[in-house]
Amino acid sequence: MDNGIRIQGLTKSFPAPRKGGAEHRVLNGLDLTIGDNEFVCVLGPSGCGKSTLLNTLSGLDRDYQGEIRFGARPMTRAGKPPVRMGYLFQDPRLLPWLSAERNVDFALENSNVPRHRWAEIKDHYFQLTGLQAFRGHHPHELSGGMAQRLALVRALAVEPDVLFMDEPFSGLDELTARRLRVDLLDIWRRTGKTIVFITHNSYEATFLADRVVVLSQGRIRREIPVTVPRPRDYDDPALFAVSKEVSATFIAAAEEAERARAQS
Amino acid sequence: MLIKVGSMIAALLAWLGLSFLFPETVLPGPWQTIQVLADNFANGDILSHLAATLGRVLGGLVLAMAVGIPVGVLMGVNRLAEKTLDVWVMVALTVPSLCYAIFAFIWIGLNETAAIVAIGLTSAPSIAINLWEGVKNIDTRLFQMARVFNASRWVIIRRVLFPQVLPYIMASLRFGLGIVWKITVLVELLGRPDGVGFELFYWYQLGNMQQVLAWTLLFTLVMLFIELVILQNLERRMFAWRPEVRI
Numbered sequence: 001m002d003n004g005i006r007i008q009g010l011t012k013s014f015p016a017p018r019k020g021g022a023e024h025r026v027l028n029g030l031d032l033t034i035g036d037n038e039f040v041c042v043l044g045p046s047g048c049g050k051s052t053l054l055n056t057l058s059g060l061d062r063d064y065q066g067e068i069r070f071g072a073r074p075m076t077r078a079g080k081p082p083v084r085m086g087y088l089f090q091d092p093r094l095l096p097w098l099s100a101e102r103n104v105d106f107a108l109e110n111s112n113v114p115r116h117r118w119a120e121i122k123d124h125y126f127q128l129t130g131l132q133a134f135r136g137h138h139p140h141e142l143s144g145g146m147a148q149r150l151a152l153v154r155a156l157a158v159e160p161d162v163l164f165m166d167e168p169f170s171g172l173d174e175l176t177a178r179r180l181r182v183d184l185l186d187i188w189r190r191t192g193k194t195i196v197f198i199t200h201n202s203y204e205a206t207f208l209a210d211r212v213v214v215l216s217q218g219r220i221r222r223e224i225p226v227t228v229p230r231p232r233d234y235d236d237p238a239l240f241a242v243s244k245e246v247s248a249t250f251i252a253a254a255e256e257a258e259r260a261r262a263q264s
Numbered sequence: 265m266l267i268k269v270g271s272m273i274a275a276l277l278a279w280l281g282l283s284f285l286f287p288e289t290v291l292p293g294p295w296q297t298i299q300v301l302a303d304n305f306a307n308g309d310i311l312s313h314l315a316a317t318l319g320r321v322l323g324g325l326v327l328a329m330a331v332g333i334p335v336g337v338l339m340g341v342n343r344l345a346e347k348t349l350d351v352w353v354m355v356a357l358t359v360p361s362l363c364y365a366i367f368a369f370i371w372i373g374l375n376e377t378a379a380i381v382a383i384g385l386t387s388a389p390s391i392a393i394n395l396w397e398g399v400k401n402i403d404t405r406l407f408q409m410a411r412v413f414n415a416s417r418w419v420i421i422r423r424v425l426f427p428q429v430l431p432y433i434m435a436s437l438r439f440g441l442g443i444v445w446k447i448t449v450l451v452e453l454l455g456r457p458d459g460v461g462f463e464l465f466y467w468y469q470l471g472n473m474q475q476v477l478a479w480t481l482l483f484t485l486v487m488l489f490i491e492l493v494i495l496q497n498l499e500r501r502m503f504a505w506r507p508e509v510r511i
């Protein structure tokens with residue numbers, strides 16, 4: 001099945017905070033096509049609408065104009081989204097009254113993953129994220145980074161075809177983050193998923209992505225393909241070169257957005 | 265626990281000290297009161313009075329929760345309901361409990377139903393307000409999380425909404441109990457031929473301070489037992505996952 005994403009003319013506005021004020025247009029006719037099994041990283045200044053984009057793509061927010069398709073299947077105004085998705089939110093969003101393991105079970109219970117595979121899947125991802133010893137802990141007993149890793153376990157455990165990740169590694173130390181990036185690429189290569197990954201880190205984006213897109217003022221400002229062959233070496237100078245271009249584009253877009261805001 | 269026991273001993277000593285300053289008809293000492301209480305147990309129908317009162321407390325509490333919880337939750341989740349109901353909840357809260365009791369006894373009659381209706385309706389507004397405030401603190405981001413992971417509406421209500429409301433339900437249960445038992449005694453003195461409130465009023469009319477204190481003591485001890493031993497333990501067990509708050 002084709003799990004690419006086609007976004008056409010996506011426009012999203014939030015109602016004016018005060019009566020009579022202008023509505024706040026966050027996404028403004030955004031077009032983006034993401035291939036099946038493609039890994040796309042989205043970069044953009046804070047507040048430019050990256051999380052908003054994921055909320056519409058995931059079907060949480062259906063109050064938008066434009067069209068979203070997964071393969072040939074359109075996102076409808078109500079009902080279940082047409083693909084199996086995982087979403088790693090910007091904040092962990094764990095159920096505080098359940099243990100780490102039960103939090104993962106909660107997601108599994110509502111997924112299509114057959115019960116006899118749960119144990120194996122959980123073992124695998126808890127091991128991978130270094131949380132094996134913390135399965136019985138409650139979220140308040142985990143550090144911020146551990147909670148984020150648990151959310152990662154949950155998002156991966158349901159074996160989604162499309163995975164949305166909102167700055168998943170930003171709260172982690174560099175060593176853990178590096179390992180998890182490599183692991184994520186490994187999982188992606190083995191299981192085949194379409195991944196939309198949001199980050200503020202241009203080097204991370206370059207290392208991970210097939211394509212980096214820069215979002216600003218409600219639209220995709222630029223798309224930068226990363227052609228460096230895989231598997232990639234984190235210290236490959238070729239990555240540095242692309243990353244430099246990515247961050248230059250990002251800064252240009254951010255400055256442009258600032259000027260536009262100053263003018264209005 | 266040690267602190268609680270210590271403060272209870274201190275209160276008893278203070279009572280003992282004060283009782284020396286006043287004549288027995290005004291403030292009998294703890295020992296005399298306990299003796300009266302023991303005599304009552306030996307040759308009175310103390311248990312049937314206590315049972316009558318506890319029955320009304322329970323009935324009133326159930327009614328108060330049955331009315332207060334849905335109203336409070338509705339006000340917490342629905343804007344329109346909040347705007348329509350908040351004035352009325354305030355009105356209901358402001359009407360003195362004595363008025364509820366009088367209305368109930370006049371409209372329904374001098375019977376058990378009227379007593380329970382009066383008790384329940386008096387306490388319902390406080391419970392509604394408690395839950396209303398609580399539900400407003402609910403983390404709606406967790407509903408989004410549940411929806412992304414394909415949870416049905418029913419699963420979300422049961423496994424994401426309910427656990428978040430439960431602490432407020434438990435808090436309102438304890439808090440409601442505190443109100444309900446005070447009203448029960450009032451309702452009993454007004455329109456019932458038995459129960460702790462009836463006995464209190466009876467001995468008050470006879471000017472028997474020892475009996476008044478004995479009944480007060482009995483009732484307070486029973487309610488404290490329910491509150492401290494039963495409800496607190498239940499709550500501790502239910503919310504064991506919560507981080508301990510130390511001040």
Ligand SMILES: Nc1ncnc2c1ncn2[C@@H]1O[C@H](COP(=O)(O)OP(=O)(O)OP(=O)(O)O)[C@@H](O)[C@H]1O
Nearest residue numbers: 014024026044045046047048049050051052053090
């Ligand atoms: N529920 C909402 N109601 C009103 N405005 C909102 C809402 N959610 C987001 N916004 C506005 O939309 C804009 C984009 O928000 P969004 O969370 O998508 O930004 P972001 O790109 O993810 O930023 P960051 O990198 O800081 O996470 C912001 O200006 C924010 O104020």
Ligand SMILES: [Mg+2]
Nearest residue numbers: 050051090166
């Ligand atoms: Mg965001």
